Amino acid sequence: MRIIRFALPLLLALPTLAVAQSSPTGRWKTIDDETGQAKSIVEITRASNGTFSGRIVELLAPSRPNPTCDKCKDDRKDKPITGMEIIRGMKADGASWSGGTILKPDEGKVYKSKMELVENGAKLKVSGCVAFICKSQLWERI
Template sequence: MRKTVTTLLLALPLALAGITAAQADNASAEGRWRQIDPDTHRAKSIVEIGRAGNGTLNGRIVELLNPSRPNPTCDKCSDDRKDKPITGMEIIRGMRADGANKWSGGSILKPDEGKVYKSKMELIENGSKLQVSGCIAFICKSQVWERM
């Protein structure tokens, strides 16, 4: 009995540390996200968001789900991503923390249009979803991505 109690007391801090780490992960946009098309409500791609050396968040497409053609490139892009493969492409650049669970000041590329939009992101639903917005002037469109 004494051995069981000792084991439980030793395991409790480890279990609490695991819960705290999981909560911390949900307080950051870093990680893998399933990009959901707002029109079809189907997953389009998997985007991985990570922290750059300067502290900003960047994101790249790590997988296209059901692409319209094999190995598509960004033929409509006009910047350094022109004619580059979309898989592996950085589509989110320079997002800076803008309050709790919010980022802004960066840009997002829509590869099928080749257009770059001012962007902002916000964690919603306890960090299980990420609302991503792209804006030109005062016209904005949003998508909700799901954490993987």
């Protein structure tokens, strides 16, 4: 009976752990594809309509204190980068997420985006595309 009392909570937690690794929700350390340096912490959440969005919750070693998106051309213009929604409108597309956009705040540019979990959900491959030219980054789950 003691074994059952000990094992039952663990067994009940397993489905939750599996779901966490098959979804992009959670906190991610963004890694610059050119320098290999960590740049920020992004938190991805799922809205009630099923779309995913991501917000910068922390900048790691910002170039200046409390930077704003002075190059943005949309509703994010001159807003603080910390707290800014950079991923918008991502929808499940089989084993990946697409149909949304990602903002690169230092450029102020918005790209069509796609996200895909890799390494059993430990990393998130995030791609931004203009026409047929795409760049990808691997973010690390934290």
